[in-house]
Amino acid sequence: MAKGVARSTAEPMGWSKWLLRGHSALVYAFFYAPIAVLTFYSFNESQIVGRWTGFSMRWYGDFLENDNVQQSIWVSVKVCIASTLISVVLGTLAALSIERFRWWGQKAFDAVLYLPIIIPDVTMAVMLMVFFSETAEWFNVIPGVDLSEGLEKLVLSHVAFNISFVSVVVRARLTNLDATMEEAAADLYANRWQTFRRVTLPQIMPGVLGGALLAVTLSLDDVVVSSFVSAVGATPVSVYVFGMLRKGVSPLINAVSVVILAASMALVIASLVLERVTNSPKGPEEE
């Protein structure tokens, strides 16, 4: 991409260049040294974290044998996928309703929508816990829903905060989208759904995908809210690891962390590759 770009005269020269390089190196070290240390010690033979006694895969072995850890990972994955899908749909709808329509109570809705971003996690967590303890039986009336299971509670809680983040990201995109384009579509015989599907959605797609990525991250990351609402048997991995920590640090945590890290990195790389593949035929074409 940067091929053929002329050297800028603003490019640092001499000692300032080396200073900046050193600075960059330090920043990267700060980011990645902990990861390197973690990965390194996950192959440590010793029981005691931080003292190297020799190479071993025993913690990975433990990980493979430990049903609880694996189960908690599956809980996280399930909650993440379900809550992301739901919050992307609802968050996009919320963004559309605010940006494209005028209705009674809109200002209030707009303000309330931001709340989960602003209020502390703990507050949100306590609110949800109390809410579920009061209303769980009501939800159970819906066929197929059983809030005592915990999984549904986790999904609902994650949706509750993810909607806000998704709608903020999508809104930023919608604001910059010329609304006359939607009028043009309507003028060209498209109904509302066709207009959304063919004109609006393709153009806000980067925002929707960005929101989804944010939702995935926030859902996997969340410890506070999840630990307040999760039930026995449905503990997400973040909460599980946190619990392990309290029982005393075991190098198993290192192995678990490395696996999760590897999986996340694989996801990021996959999404980058996918983006390049889907974008390449769409590049500038000449006749």
Add this chain to the structure above:
Amino acid sequence: MADTITDPTGAATATSNAVQLSGVTKRFGDVVAVDDLDLSITDGEFFSLLGPSGCGKTTTLRMIAGLELPTQGSVKIHGEEMGLRPPNKRPVNTVFQSYALFPHMDVRANVGFGLEMRKVDKAERDEQIAWAIDLVEMGGMGHRKPGQLSGGQQQRVALARALVNRPEVLLLDEPLGALDLKLRQQMQTELKNLQREVGITFVYVTHDQEEAVTMSDRIGVMHEGRLLQVDTPEAIYERPTTRFVADFIGRTNFLEATVAGRDEVVLANGDRLRLSSDHADGTAVAVTVRPERLTVHGRGQAPDDQHRIDGVLESAVYLGNAIIYTISIDWMRLEVRCPATLAGHRRSAGDDVTVSFEPEHASVVVG
């Protein structure tokens, strides 16, 4: 759905009105954007809505398209009441001021969008797209994205995208506004020819009086939400009925006057002028005469059958093809435009002169 495309050549309803607005009013809160508008646009004509920015042209157009609903009044297209019908169910298409092309689709997909939405089959669609792209001379650019086109080219695509649907009425909102002068003049001619070729009724919004005059069969002049005058370009220019219309289209002189009977007005200096008007005795009016309809003579040399006013030449400005004289008469100044062929005997400042004009070249205006 495909058979709802009207055949422009076989228009059986040739005498009917393509668009009829009756008592149409549009309010935005306290703002009255369009005020009790009555307008009939004939089938197949090139009709322009002309007026300064903010006079309600766009709002009127949007109410025909269905993008805005009237607060009061009725919109009919070919005799059919539009009522609350949404834009996608109206037999009209719009060329937007900003073009509003879909940036993620190439030219062909943009042009084909309307046909696709109406479920025209693929083969027919391709044929129509090719026809429309050819019509606007954009052949060979079908696979470009709007971002890869110049302003003028985008404008053509917007036109093709609307025309390909063979709408009963095509609505154009200042489509040439964003183009530079030369391209704009070229496109004016092309648009006019295109309209003749396809025979579709055009409703064209512009604030550029020259554009409206050169392109239109008829012009409706709007001011502050009201339609002041609807007529042919010539009639609007030669026989304006209001001061605003006379002033907005071309340059003109206003001589303050008072109505004295059905066929006479009295100028400020007491001169009587035989000009008919519908206004009551004593109404304050103005007589308007275009600068090029005035002739300058030496004092007392003007022909008897013309109306004459004595004055003193104040200044002469040579424009190459014409000369503009400013002449001071008793109570005001007049502007006179002479062809430059008469530059041989140019008059100079301070000359005593007589200005004359044919009574039929003057109009009585109010407002």
